Amino acid sequence: MYENTRQFVSALERAGELKRISARVSPVLEITALADRESKSPAPSLPSEATRRTDPRFCHLGGRALLCESVEGSDIPVLINQFGSYRRMEMALGCDSGGPALRAGPGSESRATKGLEALALRLGHLIKPEPPPTLLAKLRKLPELFELARIPPRKVRGAGTCQQVVIRGDDIDLTRLPLLRCWPLDGDLGALGYPADINDRVPGIGHGPEWEDRCRGRYITLGGIHTIHADDREHPNPPSRNIGMYRVQLLGRRIMAMHWHMHHDGARHWRSWKARGEKMPVAIVLGGESVLPYAATAPMPPGISELLLAGFLNRGGIPLCRGVTVPLDVPANAEIVIEGYVSYEAGMPGFDPRTAGADLGPGAVFEGPFGDHTGFYSLPDRYPILEVTAITHQRDPIYPTTVVGLPPQEDYFMGKATERLFLPLLRTIIHDVVDYDLPMFGAFHNCAFLKVRKEYPLQARRVMHSVWGAGQMAWTKTIVVVDDDVDVHDTAAVLRAIGERCLPGRDTELVRGPLDILDHAAPFLGAGGKMGLDATRKRGDAEEHPAHLSLNPLAAELCAAAPVGPALGDAARAAEARLRTIEGVLDARIPDELGGCWLLLRAAPGARGDAVIKAIGALAEDIALPPWTVVVGPDADLANLDDALFHWMANTAPDRDRSLSKCGRRVAFDATPKRPGETINGLPVRDWPPILRMTEAVRTRVSRGMAESPR
Known part of the structure; x- marks a missing residue:
């Protein structure tokens, strides 16, 4: 595992797992086309033997991580596919062949091992600990207890590295960040048969031909969304701290749409703030410790923060600093942090503007469509507005992102890591x-x-x-x-x-x-x-x-x-x-x-x-x-x-x-x-989305640019 994104990039490059793209590329479709092709290519190296056994047909895939150094419309380089192979996942979590051998602990399979199996054994030992039977065994357990004591996050004094540059108020311009439009119909409401102008009356929303060309359908896709329950708003160390990985759509210089599913912890937290009639503080965290993005995706049991899992994987608590405009602690080593407040006024999903009398209502936008991990476009729906109050970042930051779509993509390897790491928990249940x-x-x-x-x-x-x-x-x-x-x-x-x-x-x-x-x-x-x-x-x-x-x-x-x-x-x-x-x-x-x-x-x-x-x-x-x-x-x-x-x-x-x-x-x-609207065996068919396809023009343009860019 690595302390920050830069360290991880350096390690990937030393291991032959990173490719720098010097040719100028657009965040509108082109970076996706590059990453999609790379993710389906052979990776430079294989993962641990145990990982190969559990996915023998696809363990060789993933290509290399890509660092796009010259991105149109932004001064910030883009890192993509960093977790897009088993080897890179093992490097990110500190269990690759170059890392230290791990042990499950006394009283279980304690052989030294590498790879995701090693972490699964350690996690299994913590989930189902065996009481030490003798004094000597108790003494041997002390290092484990010391390790557990180091897992919780720790606060740093003063500003974090992620706050070397602070942007507030009218200086905020989200369009300067290299957010991706991943697939051709992302954000194109009209293409899927919905009113294209439904969001135009929302204050601060971008629209018009230039916006449509440059900014329509661009998303944050690898941000950890930090939230707390409203009941913990005065707590110095909120027990409800949660990190989720949800997509966030660019809608204006300071306006975004927060998309979360009704069963996600972030949505549950939002409902608690909505019940109080108060806007909800959030922080979108990009980069940081190499374990953080994975931890944000992990299916943690209710009440257990992803920050604890990150601390376990990191062999030490994640350092946090206070946000500059929100009452939240954020990872101090992040590359970029976007702070803001989510409107409590928005209605619930399940909204269709084509129905008679449909009213979007205050505090909401019609978000989507978005090319999703299902391989299809997820259909648009009503979600709350996020008003950004600050952007903080390191000097010369790196923007980490990902693309989802027809597998395998980067998320496949992150999900398979969860499959292996959470097997002990599943077997316990x-x-x-x-x-x-x-x-x-x-x-x-x-x-x-x-x-x-x-x-x-x-x-x-x-x-x-x-x-x-x-x-x-x-x-x-x-x-x-x-x-x-x-x-x-x-x-x-x-x-x-x-x-x-x-x-x-x-x-x-x-x-x-x-x-x-x-x-x-x-x-x-x-x-x-x-x-x-x-x-x-x-x-x-x-x-x-x-x-x-x-x-x-x-x-x-x-x-x-x-x-x-x-x-x-x-x-x-x-x-x-x-x-x-x-x-x-x-x-x-x-x-x-x-x-x-x-x-x-x-x-x-x-x-x-x-x-x-x-x-x-x-x-x-x-x-x-x-x-x-x-x-x-x-x-x-x-x-x-x-x-x-x-x-x-x-x-x-x-x-x-x-x-x-x-x-x-x-x-x-x-x-x-x-066919949408028909009934089959007594059950309805809802709107049916298109499958994801990149345009041939973008494929050709990217192929030509890649030929001119050294490997």
């Missing part, structure tokens, strides 16, 4: 879990694979419901539970286990509950169906009785005589040829590596997925087809399994888009784009 994996195609909240050591019937269902009640994993849309003989980090192995051990009508758990706000396929904002697949071996009538085969009690009697796969080899190729003759089908694949149990179809533009599924059902009366079918839209690539699965997870609502055969042995999912 749910003792059945041996290991788990958040596959790339699931974009974190859409899918989770869990491995259990099965000991009794229906254990997998217990695990599913436990996960749906476990912190931020509560938003997981699809859970797959497998036995401990399945490699949970091998997607093909998990899908084979589903095909071999999971009967669709019998072994699927459907529930309703909260979902990620960004799930555009959900029938309601932040709410809808979830699905659990029990891919474990079954035990006795409690799991295998024919009456359980379908949600229909008469399923056993209705079971059709139609053959059910798997289809392999020549039989699979023949079936694919027949399937490609179906109207509206562009391609069909039955991948042999999935055991012949999965059928993937790509529908033509405008084709209805439910019509394709109906045609497949008719064909299944003549030939054996796999039990699991997924119909995706024209944007998907069936030759790339991860891409096909990404579209399945992103574009499906399990309670609306799942078609189960009468016999309960075959299921099909309609993962095609839906």
Whole structure:
């Protein structure tokens, strides 16, 4: 770990993990195009052996961190993709091969180790400490207790390094910061069918052709948002200190839009200030200790500050100084801090200006759209205004940022670090879990694979419901539970286990509950169906009785005589040829590596997925087809399994888009784009966003500039 961003940049450069871009680049789309291409390229070096074992297919990706030294419209260089590989994540957290070996502590696996596994062992030891049995053991534990005592943040006297330059009042101009427009439609309300001028009457909002060209849709994307609960407003050391990583949209020289989801701690804090009728102080922190950005993304339990996790990872408390215009403490070693107040007057999200009588109301703006980590644009909605009261920064600061989109991006490696570090906590909460994996195609909240050591019937269902009640994993849309003989980090192995051990009508758990706000396929904002697949071996009538085969009690009697796969080899190729003759089908694949149990179809533009599924059902009366079918839209690539699965997870609502055969042995999912406003199986379809695509003109311009820039 490193004390500040500059130290981390120097270390990355020494390790061959940084590339300087000397050519002049624009923060409008061009830096995104550079980073997107880099993140999908091979990284200069591999991570620790343990990390390679848990992500063997993608551990080599990530390219290099990029330092853009000449950015149009700003004097500040831009650092991007700094955490965009496993090796760089391990460097940032101080557990790479060049760092000190770590020990889990006495009474557990105490071998010296490196990588994310090392931190997971240390964290697990703290979560589940064993009382020292002897006096000698107690003495040996003293260094650990001393280390814990150093974790809390510590206040520094006077100004912090982040306050070498202070800008206030009319001198504030957020447009001088190199905030990125990441994707072409970011901030373009009209392109998605919303009134383009809805924010024009808000005081301080920029508009007009020049603003549209230079500043529309630019965001802070790697800022730690520091907040406290209103009840702690007079507390010298607020116990509710929270750091969240939320996007913040540029709207004027001193005006921004604060976007947070209703279940985030920052939004909960805002509601506490709203209840008091007082504007909420916030500080947006960019840079600082290399552990800070990761800590801001970590799913900490309620009441435990991310600053404590940062102190644990940093091997010492994060130094804080007092903000210059807000009653908050901020990391003293940050590169840039933006201080301000969030309006309490704004109404809640769920606002549509196209409805009759819609009133945006005071203190709010219509924020978005924004190209998000889901791979699609998140749709615009009402969020509160942030009025900036000060910008402070180091002399000659560096602006750290990131881009999210179709994986892998920088956030993939940060999320996988969380997967590894929080395994001990998950196992403490749910003792059945041996290991788990958040596959790339699931974009974190859409899918989770869990491995259990099965000991009794229906254990997998217990695990599913436990996960749906476990912190931020509560938003997981699809859970797959497998036995401990399945490699949970091998997607093909998990899908084979589903095909071999999971009967669709019998072994699927459907529930309703909260979902990620960004799930555009959900029938309601932040709410809808979830699905659990029990891919474990079954035990006795409690799991295998024919009456359980379908949600229909008469399923056993209705079971059709139609053959059910798997289809392999020549039989699979023949079936694919027949399937490609179906109207509206562009391609069909039955991948042999999935055991012949999965059928993937790509529908033509405008084709209805439910019509394709109906045609497949008719064909299944003549030939054996796999039990699991997924119909995706024209944007998907069936030759790339991860891409096909990404579209399945992103574009499906399990309670609306799942078609189960009468016999309960075959299921099909309609993962095609839906038509907004229609009703399917009694559930609505909301506005459907476009998938993220960079313009060809920007790609060409960036490629030409890169050719002129030395590596």
